[in-house]
Structures are given as structure tokens and as C-alpha cells.
Amino acid sequence: MVSETPAILPGWDLGGRYLSIFYDWHGHGTACASAIAGRGVVVPASVAPKDSLFARVVKPQPGMARDAIVVGVSGLLAGTEIGLLWAAGFDIAPDGTIRYSGKPRAKIISNSWAVLPIYEALTQLQGAIAFAPARVEGLDYIAILENMLSTPGLLDPSYPGVLIVQAAGNGGPGYGTVVTPAAAHRILTVGASTSYAYVKDIRGYGSATADDIAFFSARGPTPLGWVKPDVVNVGWASWTAAPIWAGGFDLFGGTSYATPLTAGVAALIYQVLPDADPQLVKQIIMSTADNIGYDVYSMGAGRVNAFKAVSLALELAGRESRAKVKPLIAYSVDAEKYYLEKVYQQWVWNAKSIIELMLNLIYIALEGKAKLKFKPYSVEPNMVKQYSLYIPDIEPGSTRETSFTIYNPTSKTAKLDVGVYWEKLVLDYEYNVTLQPVNPNITYTILVVPVDKLVDIDLLKVVFTVSYEIFDREHDYEPDYRFFLRLFGWKDVNGNGKVEIDELKYAGFSFQLSNQLVLAVSKPWRKLGDCDYLIISVTGIAINRTSEEIPARIRLLGYEIDSKAKWVSVTPTKTVLDPRSSKTFKVVVSVPKDA
Structure with missing residues (x-):
């Protein structure tokens, strides 16, 4: 029976009529x-x-x-x-x-x-x-x-x-x-x-x-x-x-x-x-x-x-x-303005009708009428300041502008260099590997790469790929393997040429029900430069089948953070902020016609 008078009840009724058991069973x-x-x-x-x-x-x-x-x-x-x-x-x-x-x-x-x-x-x-x-x-x-x-x-x-x-x-x-x-x-x-x-x-x-x-x-x-x-x-x-x-x-x-x-x-x-x-x-x-x-x-x-x-x-x-x-x-004030220009009607529709409707679904389903309603309020999405920038849709060959402001709340002068950065691909290695059966359930391979190949790389992405024909042989959307990708740095501290666990620097792992796994490491030279080698370990666990040899590819993609963004500019690029003062910067995005 649904109460005639909707209410939010306290968890413990001091009159002794009920006690709500509120327990976190999962943790x-x-x-x-x-x-x-x-x-x-x-x-x-x-x-x-x-x-x-x-x-x-x-x-x-x-x-x-x-x-x-x-x-x-x-x-x-x-x-x-x-x-x-x-x-x-x-x-x-x-x-x-x-x-x-x-x-x-x-x-x-x-x-x-x-x-x-x-x-x-x-x-x-x-x-x-x-x-x-x-x-x-x-x-x-x-x-x-x-x-x-x-x-x-x-x-x-x-x-x-x-x-x-x-x-x-x-x-x-x-x-x-x-x-x-x-x-x-x-x-x-x-x-x-x-x-x-x-x-x-x-x-x-x-x-x-x-x-x-x-x-x-x-x-x-x-x-x-x-x-x-x-x-x-x-x-x-x-x-x-x-x-x-x-x-x-x-x-x-x-x-x-x-x-x-x-x-x-x-x-x-x-x-x-x-x-x-x-x-x-x-x-x-x-x-x-x-x-x-x-x-x-x-x-x-x-x-x-x-x-x-x-x-x-x-x-x-x-x-x-x-x-x-x-x-x-x-x-930025522009970000909110541009975004709301795009979503205004959807915002108002939800605010006026849909939120209240969804709150009343249980009453509508059981009694055929709504019982909850909001006190009248403004549905206008008044402006707020946002940290993020937002540029609306830009057609090829056109230009859009926006702005952002930086405020110095301190008693010290601040010198600023402002720029726009993007990722530039500067390294692309591809290795063909074969996962070998270790036992009836597990297949495994490792790839060892000298760490000095990562010098001057700002971001490293390791991409492991197997054919979908191997991952899902029957094309029934039921995977035949679950893969695990792990990344280590290794320095042969004792000089015996053997990888020992206390010589490894753990640098990441990835596992998903997919035929492709991606693992990224930022500033790899700073994080792994004290190691001699990068070790990439891949384990495949067979699901309802016997493990086998699996051909695969491991691709290393290296990116450099470049300050010379081609489509975006900001002005001024240098400025001084006095104590408790602010400065507004203009951002211009120009999209080429052939983009």
C-alpha cells in the first residue's frame, strides 16, 4: 500500500513502529x-x-x-x-x-x-x-x-x-x-x-x-x-x-x-x-x-x-x-554560454517536466496519479564560471573564438607563459610475438625492449592486439580468451642475467574481455630511466578450451608534447599578474578547409 501522504521517513522511528536496517553488505x-x-x-x-x-x-x-x-x-x-x-x-x-x-x-x-x-x-x-x-x-x-x-x-x-x-x-x-x-x-x-x-x-x-x-x-x-x-x-x-x-x-x-x-x-x-x-x-x-x-x-x-x-x-x-x-x-564564462546555447531546450524540458515525472513513476504505476511536485522555481540555467573551455561545433574552413581568465589571489607577482599543447607521434615500433602454452589453461609471452629507446618520449602507449578470429572463434560474442597485459622496468642489480622480482619496477597492467589491450605510461624515461629494460608481459587464459599458440602484435607508440598546436592560438602568450589581479586570454580555433 502506498502512503496517501508522501514523506521522507527517518531511519529509526522513535515511536517504535519501524526500524530501517541500513547495512553495507558488499563493503x-x-x-x-x-x-x-x-x-x-x-x-x-x-x-x-x-x-x-x-x-x-x-x-x-x-x-x-x-x-x-x-x-x-x-x-x-x-x-x-x-x-x-x-x-x-x-x-x-x-x-x-x-x-x-x-x-x-x-x-x-x-x-x-x-x-x-x-x-x-x-x-x-x-x-x-x-x-x-x-x-x-x-x-x-x-x-x-x-x-x-x-x-x-x-x-x-x-x-x-x-x-x-x-x-x-x-x-x-x-x-x-x-x-x-x-x-x-x-x-x-x-x-x-x-x-x-x-x-x-x-x-x-x-x-x-x-x-x-x-x-x-x-x-x-x-x-x-x-x-x-x-x-x-x-x-x-x-x-x-x-x-x-x-x-x-x-x-x-x-x-x-x-x-x-x-x-x-x-x-x-x-x-x-x-x-x-x-x-x-x-x-x-x-x-x-x-x-x-x-x-x-x-x-x-x-x-x-x-x-x-x-x-x-x-x-x-x-x-x-x-x-x-x-x-x-x-x-571561463564563455564555456557555459556556448554550452547552454546547444542544450538549453533539453535542460528546460527536463527541468519543467521530466524530473518530476520520473519522481512520480511509482505512484503513477500503482495508483494512476502523480503525488510529488516541486515548489515553483526558475528553470532558467543561470550562468556559472567553469574551469573548462568549450568550443561549439566548427565547420572546416571556419574560425571560433573563446576566452578564459586567470586570477592571482596572492600577495606575490606571477609571471605566466601561456601556450596550447598537443601530442605529436614521434615513435612507432611494431613487434610480432607468439603466446606459447604454459599449461592447458594458460598461454604466455614476454617482450624485452631497451629502455633507452624511450628517451625524449613524453607519453608511451603499449597496444597488444590479437585477431578477433582467435578471440571469438564462433563469433557468438562469447570470448575464448581473457588477456592480461603487464609492464615492468628491470635493472639487473646483481648482474646474474636473471630477472628477479625484487629487481622489477611495477609500471602497470591492463585486463579486459577484448582482443586489444592498451596500457599507457607518461614520462616513461623519468619513471623507468633507472632501469635497463622494459619488460612487456602478456598472459592469455583460455575459456572453455585448451590453450594454444597465439600469434599477436605489440605496438609501442611514443608521443612528444608539442607546444606548436597547428589549429589553436592563445593571446597573450606572456604576461605578468600583479597581486590580486586578473588577466583574460583570447583563444582562437581555426579549422583548415581540408580537415
């Missing part, structure tokens, strides 16, 4: 909460199962913002939209009106989830009944709802907005794989970078690299060309708290891990700037991210740097930071 939510606000408890190795890889590991579990208060909100299978609204400070009146309570229940909403099966099912049901809401990532109703909740003053004149930090998804490494609602342009979308230190703990490798894009991290752009993810953070992998039955701690990763780490950084910023606009917090995090050597559709503005972000917040608050290089903040 995913526990790990995310630990990443944000873990108190730094040391878990003894003795609590781990004896046969666990973690049995000899002892790790402290500090969160990014240990004084933060974390509230769990039920959702995903149902009630996600209501959960978002409740966390942002909205309630349901007895007449079913959704209205702002006067204060957000959280300043930050951390979402380590992506598109939902229930959402797909409801969309199909709605389409069968009448008309389907848009399923273009970034323009669907959940993405528009998150954009609206991220915007001060939109749903209510006194509403301050909340910062929504959203996982980009784990569907990489292909471009255009960011899903909804991560494609919403006003939220902070987080991809995953690497930190392989954990392999030393559980495998005994001599050392490991960091600051590459995890192979699974979803890439942009969105269908309409917006740059996503906004930033990346460590997503592969580290230790977090886990349920007691799992040993009290576990290895956790994915964009699900990168997201709460970033939410924790946002909490530190709010500690300095408690009344900050959520869009300002987003700009701070993006403006201070570290460039780790990838394209913007892979890393966004870069890997989150908590120290730099808090330093910039301190400077904006009028307090001197300890940063040696004083932080600046960048933003």
Missing part, C-alpha cells in the same frame, strides 16, 4: 566512507584470513578529511533522486510538494556509482507508455537534476547549492566512455589514476610507479564535446577499511575510490571557505591539479593535489599559504 560504501574520513586506525595483520594476500600487511587507514562527518544515503535500486534531494536539504511537505528546508544536510555529495539498471528499465517502460526521456549522457534527467543541485539559487532563491563529486565510471580505456550522470557539466567528475605501491606489500616487487591513468578509467568527451573527467585521483589502488568479516581492511580501487578521496579534498577546502560556492570549490580543485602528462579527455585538469588546493583556498580567504609556488585560479 563498497564502507571503503568510500573510509577514503573520506577514516580515523587512521591501524588494523593488525592477524585479523586477515590466513590464506589472504593481505595476511602479512599492516596498514593505517587515514581518510583524506578525518574530521569530516559522513552520512550514508540509501539509493541506487530505488529512490536515488529523492536521496540526492534530501542530502541537498529538500523535504516533502504533506501535500507532496518538494521544497527547500533552509539548509543543506551536506555540503558535498560523493557518488561512487554510475548509470543504474533500474533507470534503464524505467526509461524503457516510460518509452513504451508515452515518450522516453533523453538518454544522451549529460542531458538525461538525472544529469540535469545534479546540475541543478550544483547551482546556487536555482531550485530556491536561498539555496546555496552543493558540490556533487561523481565517479566517471570504469568503462575505459576508450574515448567517449564517461556515462551518466558523470557527464553532467556542473558537477565534479573524477577519473582514476594509479599508485602501484600496494604491489610491493603483497608481491615483493622492488619498486613501483604512480601517476598514470588507470586503464579502466572512463574517458571523455561527452556526446556534446564537454571535457570529462574534470580531474583524476588515485583509483588504483590502496587500502581502506572493510567489514570485520573481510578482515577489517582491504584493497580498494576504481573511480569509486578516486571520487571519495576527491570529496575529502573538497571537505578540506570547505573547512577554509565554509560559505564557498560549490562551483568555486570545483574551480579550486581543477586549478590546482597536477598535469601528469595525458590528454584532457583522459586526465581532465590533472591529478588532484590536496596541498595545492587547500593553499589556494587559504589565499582566497586572505590568509598566506605555505606553498612555494603560489597558486592561481582559472575560469
